[in-house]
Amino acid sequence: MRYHTHIATSIAAGAGVAITGDASFTFPYVVGIAIGALLPDIDEPNSYIGRRSLGLAKVIKSIFGHRGITHSILASGLIFYLHTMYNNDFTLGIAYGYAFHILGDFFSKRGVPFFSPLSKKKFKPPLTYETGGGAETLIFYLAVIGSFYMLYKYQLYTQLF
Numbered sequence: 021m022r023y024h025t026h027i028a029t030s031i032a033a034g035a036g037v038a039i040t041g042d043a044s045f046t047f048p049y050v051v052g053i054a055i056g057a058l059l060p061d062i063d064e065p066n067s068y069i070g071r072r073s074l075g076l077a078k079v080i081k082s083i084f085g086h087r088g089i090t091h092s093i094l095a096s097g098l099i100f101y102l103h104t105m106y107n108n109d110f111t112l113g114i115a116y117g118y119a120f121h122i123l124g125d126f127f128s129k130r131g132v133p134f135f136s137p138l139s140k141k142k143f144k145p146p147l148t149y150e151t152g153g154g155a156e157t158l159i160f161y162l163a164v165i166g167s168f169y170m171l172y173k174y175q176l177y178t179q180l181f
């Protein structure tokens with residue numbers, strides 16, 4: 021999944037969480053989601069965030085490989101744990117964005133290693149999309165439309181500021 025699709029699908033999912041009442045759709049929450057949705061690809065020097073990581077992505081990739089430990093349940097759990105230590109809308113957004121990124125990659129052809137570093141096995145559902153392909157473009161637009169729909173229908177925008 022490309023970075024803008026990660027951001028769009030994660031914000032859509034984050035809006036869904038806000039509708040259930042488990043989060044407030046505040047500005048820090050949304051910014052947190054966008055950042056969290058980019059973070060797992062810090063293991064790929066050519067990713068949006070990797071190109072801005074001042075060389076950190078190269079180091080992480082050489083140690084863990086792309087779509088390794090940063091795309092695991094362990095990493096996601098750790099980010100949620102950090103959120104409980106610094107409990108606010110921004111860190112909650114980061115935790116959700118991070119988890120939604122892994123979920124987004126799960127549906128791609130390459131799958132994700134949920135149990136890294138214990139196992140390198142990559143999991144994926146029977147139906148997957150090709151990264152950067154037509155299906156992903158469709159997912160991107162559906163996520164954008166879905167986000168605006170929820171923003172309007174459930175008046176989430178009233179929580180923004």
Ligand SMILES: [Zn+2]
Nearest residue numbers: 060061091125
């Ligand atoms: Zn990824």
